[in-house]
Amino acid sequence: xxxxxxxxxxxxxxxxxxxxxxxxxxxxxxxxxxxxxxxxxxxxxxxxxxxxxxxxxxxxxxxxxxxxxxxxxxxxxxxxxxxxxxxxxxxxxxxxxxxxxxxxxx
Amino acid sequence: xxxxxxxxxxxxxxxxxxxxxxxxxxxxxxxxxxxxxxxxxxxxxxxxxxxxxxxxxxxxxxxxxxxxxxxxxxxxxxxxxxxxxxxxxxxxxxxxxxxxxxxxxxxxxxxxxxxxxxxxxxxxx
Numbered sequence: 001x002x003x004x005x006x007x008x009x010x011x012x013x014x015x016x017x018x019x020x021x022x023x024x025x026x027x028x029x030x031x032x033x034x035x036x037x038x039x040x041x042x043x044x045x046x047x048x049x050x051x052x053x054x055x056x057x058x059x060x061x062x063x064x065x066x067x068x069x070x071x072x073x074x075x076x077x078x079x080x081x082x083x084x085x086x087x088x089x090x091x092x093x094x095x096x097x098x099x100x101x102x103x104x105x106x
Numbered sequence: 107x108x109x110x111x112x113x114x115x116x117x118x119x120x121x122x123x124x125x126x127x128x129x130x131x132x133x134x135x136x137x138x139x140x141x142x143x144x145x146x147x148x149x150x151x152x153x154x155x156x157x158x159x160x161x162x163x164x165x166x167x168x169x170x171x172x173x174x175x176x177x178x179x180x181x182x183x184x185x186x187x188x189x190x191x192x193x194x195x196x197x198x199x200x201x202x203x204x205x206x207x208x209x210x211x212x213x214x215x216x217x218x219x220x221x222x223x224x225x226x227x228x229x230x231x
Contacts, residue, residue, distance in 0.1 A: 030210060030215055031210070035218075037153075042202055042221040043153065043202070043218075043221055045217055045219050048213070048214055048217035048219070049213045049215040084152075086152065086153050088155075088217075088218065090216045093168075093169060094155055094166050094167070094168055095158065095166075095216065097145075098152075099152055100152040
């Protein structure tokens with residue numbers, strides 16, 4: 001089955017830029033989607049189809065893809081962006097999620 | 107606006123069957139534009155995709171749970187359901203249902219765009 005690997009944790013200073021990486025073979029065939037999850041809450045879609053934002057998501061969130069990797073970038077991180085972030089894609093066996101990255105805003 | 111709500115017992119005994127239902131409102135479960143998914147999250151851990159069902163009953167399952175899981179759809183009630191047999195403590199988790207776009211074009215690519223709030227299931231005697 002496909003695996004999507006993420007760095008366990010990253011930190012970013014308030015107002016600075018952070019990039020989260022997701023790696024996996026399925027990303028060569030399908031775009032990544034990204035979800036934000038805050039403690040005790042359900043995940044929320046922040047990026048779909050590689051680099052598209054739902055209307056309610058601030059434009060400081062952006063996505064990109066290169067080869068077998070996908071990236072979520074937060075430009076000008078805010079305190080409310082502190083959360084867990086998961087990538088997700090599709091492969092022949094289903095819809096795997098990444099291992100998750102905890103983002104801390106300092 | 108599509109909304110999803112999970113329901114079912116919060117406590118299940120080991121070796122028994124876990125049964126959950128997801129009620130869809132604000133849209134039709136018979137739409138050919140969506141798959142309907144179950145995802146779970148054990149305490150302190152990441153998201154695990156369990157499986158999905160299409161309006162016509164076609165299913166896909168995570169190979170790690172495939173032998174114990176059944177997902178079904180009831181179009182008359184606008185609901186879909188999850189059954190997990192022979193549960194153990196490892197099945198203790200928050201269970202989410204989610205809608206998933208059923209295509210990869212026009213800026214979408216199989217994203218799970220609407221999620222229920224989740225329901226906690228504990229497996230314990």
